[in-house]
Amino acid sequence: MAHQSERQPSLNVNTNASPESRPAEKKVSYMSLQKKGQLAVLCIARLAEPLASTSIQTYMFYQLKFFNPTASASMISTQAGIIVGAKTAAQVCSGLLWGRLADSDWGGRKTVLVIGLLSSGLSNIGYGFSKTFVAAVAWQVFGGAMNSNVAITRCVVAELNPDKRHRTRALLLLPLFANAGQLFGPLVGGLLSSKTGNGPLKAYPYAPPNMFTAAIFAIAAIGVIFGVEETLESLQHTEGSFARRMWKKIVNYTSRGDSRDYAYAAINSEEPNTPTSPLVEFTPGGRPASSSSKPPKRKAKLPFRRIWTFNVLCTLLSHFIIAGHLGTFSNLWAIFLSTPVEQPDKQHPPIHFGGGIGMQPRDVGFAMSIIGAIGVFLQMAVYPMLNDRFGAVRVWQVALFIFPLVYIFAPFPSLVASANYPNGENALVWLAVCIVLLLFIVGRTGVTPATTLLINDCTPHPSVRGTVHTAGTVVGNLSRSIFPVAAFTIFGNGLQIGVVGLGFWCLAGLAVLSCVASRWVREGSNGQEILLEGDEEEAQSSGIDAGSQPTRRN
Numbered sequence: 187m188a189h190q191s192e193r194q195p196s197l198n199v200n201t202n203a204s205p206e207s208r209p210a211e212k213k214v215s216y217m218s219l220q221k222k223g224q225l226a227v228l229c230i231a232r233l234a235e236p237l238a239s240t241s242i243q244t245y246m247f248y249q250l251k252f253f254n255p256t257a258s259a260s261m262i263s264t265q266a267g268i269i270v271g272a273k274t275a276a277q278v279c280s281g282l283l284w285g286r287l288a289d290s291d292w293g294g295r296k297t298v299l300v301i302g303l304l305s306s307g308l309s310n311i312g313y314g315f316s317k318t319f320v321a322a323v324a325w326q327v328f329g330g331a332m333n334s335n336v337a338i339t340r341c342v343v344a345e346l347n348p349d350k351r352h353r354t355r356a357l358l359l360l361p362l363f364a365n366a367g368q369l370f371g372p373l374v375g376g377l378l379s380s381k382t383g384n385g386p387l388k389a390y391p392y393a394p395p396n397m398f399t400a401a402i403f404a405i406a407a408i409g410v411i412f413g414v415e416e417t418l419e420s421l422q423h424t425e426g427s428f429a430r431r432m433w434k435k436i437v438n439y440t441s442r443g444d445s446r447d448y449a450y451a452a453i454n455s456e457e458p459n460t461p462t463s464p465l466v467e468f469t470p471g472g473r474p475a476s477s478s479s480k481p482p483k484r485k486a487k488l489p490f491r492r493i494w495t496f497n498v499l500c501t502l503l504s505h506f507i508i509a510g511h512l513g514t515f516s517n518l519w520a521i522f523l524s525t526p527v528e529q530p531d532k533q534h535p536p537i538h539f540g541g542g543i544g545m546q547p548r549d550v551g552f553a554m555s556i557i558g559a560i561g562v563f564l565q566m567a568v569y570p571m572l573n574d575r576f577g578a579v580r581v582w583q584v585a586l587f588i589f590p591l592v593y594i595f596a597p598f599p600s601l602v603a604s605a606n607y608p609n610g611e612n613a614l615v616w617l618a619v620c621i622v623l624l625l626f627i628v629g630r631t632g633v634t635p636a637t638t639l640l641i642n643d644c645t646p647h648p649s650v651r652g653t654v655h656t657a658g659t660v661v662g663n664l665s666r667s668i669f670p671v672a673a674f675t676i677f678g679n680g681l682q683i684g685v686v687g688l689g690f691w692c693l694a695g696l697a698v699l700s701c702v703a704s705r706w707v708r709e710g711s712n713g714q715e716i717l718l719e720g721d722e723e724e725a726q727s728s729g730i731d732a733g734s735q736p737t738r739r740n
Contacts, residue, residue: 227414230406232339232360232364236558240367240554244372245392246517254319262521274662274670275330277334281660281663285337285657285660286656289487294418296411298334298338305329305332307404307407310399312328317389336659337659342417358565372552372553374398376552488650495646505661508586521674523549524547526542527544528684578639582704591625595622599615602615641654646710647716676688
C-alpha cells in the first residue's frame with residue numbers, strides 16, 4: 187500500500203547487515219518506472235498547461251491589437267502584463283484552498299485535478315472567443331482561480347513512486363513534458379491563429395488554437411477520471427472522497443432490487459478448517475457485509491501551523507524569485523520578438539537603443555518553440571546524468587548563475603534586426619535569437635527539474651504533501667503576478683525613452699538575487715522531518731531504522 191512505502195525512501199535500512207547481504211542497486215531508467223499508464227496520463231495533464239500558455243504568448247501582441255487597433259506598442263505591453271498577471275493572481279488567491287481540499291477527505295487528489303483540468307479547458311474556449319480586453323482578462327481569472335493542476339500533478343506523481351530513486355526519475359518526466367508543451371504550444375498558436383480569421387470562425391481569429399488546447403485538457407481530464415488512482419492516503423482504504431461517496435449513495439438509492447453483491451475474499455491460509463474458497467457477501471460500496479471487519483487506523487495529519495519549517499520557507503522564497511524571472515522572461519521575450527524594428531539612426535548602443543525584432547505570429551511561434559525543442563533534448567540526455575553525479579541542489583545552484591548573463595544580452599538582437607531595417611529578419615537575427623535562447627534553456631534545464639524535486643522533498647510530513655506542492659505553486663504564481671506586470675510596464679516605458687533593454691536588465695538584477703537566496707536551501711527528507719504519533723511504530727514494523735534520520739517528534 188502507498189502509505190506503507192512512503193516511509194522507505196527517506197529512512198535508512200539498518201546498516202549492520204554485511205555488504206555481501208545487501209542487494210545491488212539497479213540503475214533506474216524511465217522504462218523501469220512502475221504504473222506507466224498513470225504516469226502517461228499525468229504527463230499529458232502537465233503538458234497541457236505550458237501548451238496553452240505558450241500558445242497564447244505567440245499571438246498575444248496581435249490579439250491585443252485586434253481588440254484595439256489604435257493601441258500603441260507601449261500600451262499593448264502593459265495590457266499583456268495584465269493578462270499574464272491576472273491568471274496567476276487568481277491562482278494565488280485560490281491555490282492554498284485547492285491544496286487543502288486535495289489533502290482532505292472531502293476532495294482528494296483526483297477530484298481537485300479533474301476540476302482543474304475541465305475548468306482550464308473551459309477557460310481556454312472562453313478566451314479564444316473573447317472580443318474585448320476585459321473579456322480576455324475575465325476568462326484568464328476564471329482559469330486561474332479554478333485550478334492548481336501543476337501542483338497536484340507533481341504531488342500524485344511523487345506519491346505513485348515512493349522510492350527515492352524512482353521518484354526522482356518520475357518527477358523529471360514532468361518538466362520534460364512541460365518542455366514538450368513549450369515546443370508545440372508556440373507552433374499551435376502560430377499556425378492556427380490568423381490576424382484576419384477565415385471560414386466559420388472569421389469573427390474569432392484566435393479561437394482555433396484555444397479550441398485545440400481545450401481538447402487536450404479534456405483528454406487529460408478523462409484520463410485522470412478513468413486511469414489514475416487516488417493517492418491520498420486517508421482515502422485509499424475507504425470508498426473514496428466525499429463527492430464519490432455521495433454519488434454512490436445516489437446510485438444506490440435510485441437502484442431497485444437487492445443491491446448486494448457477492449465476491450471471493452482473501453483468507454488466512456494458516457487457520458485450520460477454513461474453506462478454500464469462501465463466498466463473502468459484499469455491500470454496494472465494496473466492503474464485506476460482516477461487521478467484524480475493521481477499517482485500518484488513520485494516521486495523524488500535521489497541523490497547518492507546523493508545515494512551515496525553515497527549509498520549507500527558504501525553498502519557497504527561492505522559488506518565488508526564480509519563478510518570477512523565468513516566467514517574466516518567456517512572456518517579455520514573446521512581446522519583444524513582435525515589437526516593430528527601430529530605425530538604425532535612432533540606435534545608440536550599448537544603452538540607448540530601442541525596437542524589437544518585428545516577427546509575425548508564425549515566426550514568433552517557431553522562435554518560441556526553439557525553447558521547447560532544445561529543452562526536451564537537454565532534459566532527456568543531459569540533466570539525468572548531471573543529477574546523478576552532482577545532486578539536485580548543486581546543479582540547481584550552478585545553473586542559476588547563467589540567467590544574469592542571459593538577461594543582460596537579451597535585448598541586443600534588436601540591434602542586429604535594426605541593421606536590416608525595415609525587414610528586420612535575416613540569418614544573423616535568427617542566430618542572435620538562438621544564442622540567447624540556448625543560454626536561457628541551458629539554465630532553465632538545470633533549475634526547473636531540481637525545483638520540483640526540492641519542493642517535494644522539503645515536505646515535513648507526507649500528510650501535507652498536497653499543501654506544500656500547492657504552496658509552491660501559489661508562491662510561483664504570486665511572483666508571476668507581480669513581476670510580469672512590473673516588467674512589462676518598465677519595458678513599455680523603455681520603448682518610449684529608447685532603452686528597450688530596461689525590462690530585461692531589471693530581470694538580471696532579480697536573477698542575481700535568486701543566486702543569493704539559493705544558498706540557504708537544503709535537500710529535504712521527503713516527509714520525514716517530523717514524526718507524528720504512529721509513524722515510528724510503522725517504521726519499526728517495516729524493519730526500517732527510524733532513528734537513522736534526524737527528525738522532530740510530536
